[in-house]
Each structure stands twice: as C-alpha cells, then as structure tokens.
Amino acid sequence: MGGGIDVQEKAASARKNTSDFDPRRQEDLVTSLSAPPHSQVVQPTTSPKMDQKAIALVLSINEGTADIHGIGVDVCKDVPVHDITPTRMYQFCEAIAADIFHSAGIQKHEAEDCFNAIAELINNTRLLGCSKFERYEGMSFLRQNLSKVMRFQAETEKIICPPAHTMGCIIAAIAYRKLQPAHEGFFQENEDLVKVFGELNGIQWLSVTIEVWAKVRGCAFTIELDENSEKPVAEIRKVDGNSRWVVTTRKPDINRYEGILRNALCPAVQNSGLTVPKLESGDSPIPSVEPNDTSNEPCPLSDDDKIEDNVITLRDYTRQVKSLGKRLSTPDRAIVKRLRREILKKPEQLEQQDQEVGFDDRLRYSLKNNTNHGVKEAITEAGLPQGYFGSYTHYKDVWKTCLQNHVAIPNSLRVLVDHHCTPSQVFHLTELEKDHLAEMEKEVYV
Structure with a gap:
C-alpha cells in the first residue's frame, strides 16, 4: 500500500514538472517528456520581457509577417532560431535581400542570380543566431574575402571593390541585426573590415557590384571611373601583369548604408584608441558624391x-x-x-x-x-x-x-x-x- 502511495506521488510530481514546457509546441513537449534528462533542451535564461519579444519575433517570421527592421540585438538579443522553420527563415533572408536591392535602386529580376547569392549567404551565416560580432558565422567568410581585396589593392594601388554577396553579408550584420563587438580588440583583429567598409567607404559601390554580378560573380574587381558611362561595364584586362576584372563606371548615387557602416566601424576605432593603418598613396578615403560630380567640377554658377x-x-x-x-x-x-x-x-x-x-x-x-x-x-x-x-x-x-x-x-x-x-x-x-x-x-x- 505504501508503495502505491509512493508511485502516485511520483506521478503527480511528473505532471507538475511538465507544466514548465510551452503547451503551444506539442512536438517539443512529447520529445522532452520521452527524452532522458541529459538530452533535454535547456532554454536560455532571459528576462520575461525579452523572452516575449523573442517569441513574438519567431512567430512573425514563421507567419511571414516579420519586420526586417525590427531584428536588431537592441530589440531581441537571444532568438530561438531552432523554432523558426527553414523555409520561412530563407524567405525572411530574401526579404532582407529585396530591401538591399531596393536601396540600390535595382529590381530583383534585373539581377536575380545576385539576389539569390545574397539571400543564400545571409541564410547560411545564421544571422539571428548570435548577438555579438565575434560569434557571427559570417566573420570567417568576410575575413577571407576582404583579405583578398586588400592584397589586390596593395598590388595595384587602385580602387578595389568587393563582390556583391560580401556587401550583402556585412549589411545584414550591421544595418539589420545591428551586431556590435564584445570587446574593442575586435576592430584591431579585423583591420581589413574596418579599412574597406569604414575608411574607404567601399559600400558606396553596392549598386555597381549588383549590376556586374552576372559577369564577375564572387570576384573582387578594379574600379575605373568614367563619368560618361551610363551603365557599369565589366571586362578582363591585364593589371600589373595579371588578368583582373575591371569595371568602368561613374560614381553611383549615395546609398543609405554608407553612413550606417561608417558610424559602426570608424568611430569605434577612434574611441578605442587603436592605431589605424596609415593610408598609402592612392588609398585615400573615397567620399560618396552624386553622379557627374568630379573634383574639378565648377563651383556654383555665381563663382x-x-x-x-x-x-x-x-x-x-x-x-x-x-x-x-x-x-x-x-x-x-x-x-x-x-x-x-x-x-x-x-x-x-x-x-x-x-x-x-x-x-x-x-x-x-x-x-x-x-x-x-x-x-x-x-x-x-x-x-x-x-x-x-x-x-x-x-x-x-x-x-x-x-x-x-x-x-x-x-x-x-x-x-x-x-x-x-x-x-x-x-x-x-x-x-x-x-x-x-x-x-x-x-x-x-x-
């Protein structure tokens, strides 16, 4: 009889413990009850307010109603990405890519291969799976790609532009997820990133990289300025003895990501007191200007x-x-x-x-x-x-x-x-x- 009471007490205790699981996720409930204790998923410890925001974000992504401008770490730091269906997550990344295209003044059908490349890279880097730059899965890709860009620039001393999917990756991390480093040493460890998108304002060539993607694909290329050029033209030429992609184009319109990236990368270096690499000849910062504005353009007509x-x-x-x-x-x-x-x-x-x-x-x-x-x-x-x-x-x-x-x-x-x-x-x-x-x-x- 005593044994029967003991069994009933254990059963009641088990029923009480199951109340901690989310009743809206029946599959997770069954899995958690049937799995041994060591394999159960431990939920992140967050404040009730932040947890509600995370739940709301996941639901909105799964329903296809999420706001791509409301995914910053300031809104939701820890996102349970395992609760987001893969199909919906990819569609969400496509929405970010579409917004990038819109900001560049280009339609998806005009460069669909480039659009898909940007969306796939954002999806593969698990944009919502981290809250600090150091943990961003796209960092290894960015380091490798931007290292090639800086070597190319050192060899040629010309304007070098990263490919479009690289730009899409850094835009998603900074402009949408609003990632920031956990420590100031991050900028010293990633000088190429600061150099290309901070000092040299490389993101100003976003529209150009999208338009020439069909030819250059994932390759960095040299910029050759021609204010009479109506559209960017890409061709392979000999540059310092090597075959390189050269794109002839005029300076594009200012895009809204330029200020965002400069504010995120340049001020942090100045405030941290870190030493920024000295600019070499032909390596000065490239300010964005309106089309047809050149250094020798006349001043206002009154002069x-x-x-x-x-x-x-x-x-x-x-x-x-x-x-x-x-x-x-x-x-x-x-x-x-x-x-x-x-x-x-x-x-x-x-x-x-x-x-x-x-x-x-x-x-x-x-x-x-x-x-x-x-x-x-x-x-x-x-x-x-x-x-x-x-x-x-x-x-x-x-x-x-x-x-x-x-x-x-x-x-x-x-x-x-x-x-x-x-x-x-x-x-x-x-x-x-x-x-x-x-x-x-x-x-x-x-």
Whole structure:
C-alpha cells in the first residue's frame, strides 16, 4: 500500500514538472517528456520581457509577417532560431535581400542570380543566431574575402571593390541585426573590415557590384571611373601583369548604408584608441558624391572664376532658365531675365544668345510633345555634341532647373527619364524632388 502511495506521488510530481514546457509546441513537449534528462533542451535564461519579444519575433517570421527592421540585438538579443522553420527563415533572408536591392535602386529580376547569392549567404551565416560580432558565422567568410581585396589593392594601388554577396553579408550584420563587438580588440583583429567598409567607404559601390554580378560573380574587381558611362561595364584586362576584372563606371548615387557602416566601424576605432593603418598613396578615403560630380567640377554658377570649365552645362542652364521664366508672372520674369544676363555676361556667350533663343524654343516644344527626333535635330542645329542628348547629365540638369525655379516636373520629362535612365538614376531624381518638396513644406510652416 505504501508503495502505491509512493508511485502516485511520483506521478503527480511528473505532471507538475511538465507544466514548465510551452503547451503551444506539442512536438517539443512529447520529445522532452520521452527524452532522458541529459538530452533535454535547456532554454536560455532571459528576462520575461525579452523572452516575449523573442517569441513574438519567431512567430512573425514563421507567419511571414516579420519586420526586417525590427531584428536588431537592441530589440531581441537571444532568438530561438531552432523554432523558426527553414523555409520561412530563407524567405525572411530574401526579404532582407529585396530591401538591399531596393536601396540600390535595382529590381530583383534585373539581377536575380545576385539576389539569390545574397539571400543564400545571409541564410547560411545564421544571422539571428548570435548577438555579438565575434560569434557571427559570417566573420570567417568576410575575413577571407576582404583579405583578398586588400592584397589586390596593395598590388595595384587602385580602387578595389568587393563582390556583391560580401556587401550583402556585412549589411545584414550591421544595418539589420545591428551586431556590435564584445570587446574593442575586435576592430584591431579585423583591420581589413574596418579599412574597406569604414575608411574607404567601399559600400558606396553596392549598386555597381549588383549590376556586374552576372559577369564577375564572387570576384573582387578594379574600379575605373568614367563619368560618361551610363551603365557599369565589366571586362578582363591585364593589371600589373595579371588578368583582373575591371569595371568602368561613374560614381553611383549615395546609398543609405554608407553612413550606417561608417558610424559602426570608424568611430569605434577612434574611441578605442587603436592605431589605424596609415593610408598609402592612392588609398585615400573615397567620399560618396552624386553622379557627374568630379573634383574639378565648377563651383556654383555665381563663382565667375570657375564657370569657364563647363561651357555646355552653362549654356544648357541658361536656356532652361529662359524657357521656364516665360511661364512666370511679369515681376518674376524680370528677375529671371536679369539673372540670365548676369550668367551670360561674357562676350563670347552673348554672341551666341540669338542662336540659343531659337534652339531653346524648339527644344521646349519637342520636350512638351515628347518627340525625341525633334530634340535631336534641334541639338544638331545648335552645334551641341550628340552624346549630350539623352544623357543622365542632361536630364538631371533640366530636372534640377525645374525644382530650383519651383516649376512642376513636366510629364514629358518624366517619360524621357523613365525611358533613358537606369532605375538607380530614376530613384535618385525622385529623391531630389521629394527633398525639394520637403524643404518647401518647411518654409511654409516657418
């Protein structure tokens, strides 16, 4: 009889112990009850608040509703990744890759192989499985890849760009998971990482790496700047006696990851007092600039000593000012006319004014009717280079002139931009318009 009571007490105790398991996970419950004590999964000890966030994150990923911008260690430090289904986790990594593509102004179908490579690498590095940089499973890949980049740069003393999937890996870790090192020595141990993405701002070439992935794949390549290049062109050339990929491109638009990576990598080194490797010749930091901005580009048009360096841009600017000024009221029109006279105060430019008036009228009419052929003829008769027509430089100048004169962007100009410009360039022009409208709203409220 005493033995029977003892058995009942043990059974009651066992039933009480099972209440600690999550009833929503029936499979885990059965496994835990049937497995011996040494094989049972030990749940991480976290605060109730953090544990609820982890559970909510896992559920949202499994349901396909997770916010990719809400996975930082500041939101959820310890994520039970074993509770996330592999298919849903891969789809979540694809969502991160899609956001990276969107920030670069490129659609998935334009570089699908590159998209898949980035998503697969993010998935394979178990992005949510760690809370510190040292434990990130992508670090060994990054060290190996960036070591090759730095050796390549030391040999050539040229701008060297890492491949797209390498950029996607570091972006996912810093911009989305927001990983930080556990100790300051991390940056000294990973000088190549700090050098490429911190000092040299290598992430500015993100859109270029995506566009040329179909050719270069996972190879680092040399950047050859050409501001007249409409799209990046990759080809194999002899560089210092070795066959290397060389990509001819203009400097791309600024992307939002540049500031994020610099803030995460550069300030930490400065605050820690660590010695940063000295920059060698040809190895200076590369600031991001808007397309067509070069070191010898003229200053604003009011600086007379710099205007002569770019006559075509000046002529185009004055034509657009005159054309748009015709739509203004009489007082404003007088201001525009006086401004144009100040710009064209040089004698050789005044002699061309009569010729420009007729050309300006034809160009404005052709743009309004979206007749590309008529615009080409007008440019030919005015003596402008054919390469200027239909170029991003041309469209950007006209676009900016409209904004500066508070004139709505014509639909015909939008059609031409959509037809002739890359998605990245269209995105940049749209952002310029949004920023201008935002500034106008601020002025109204003030």
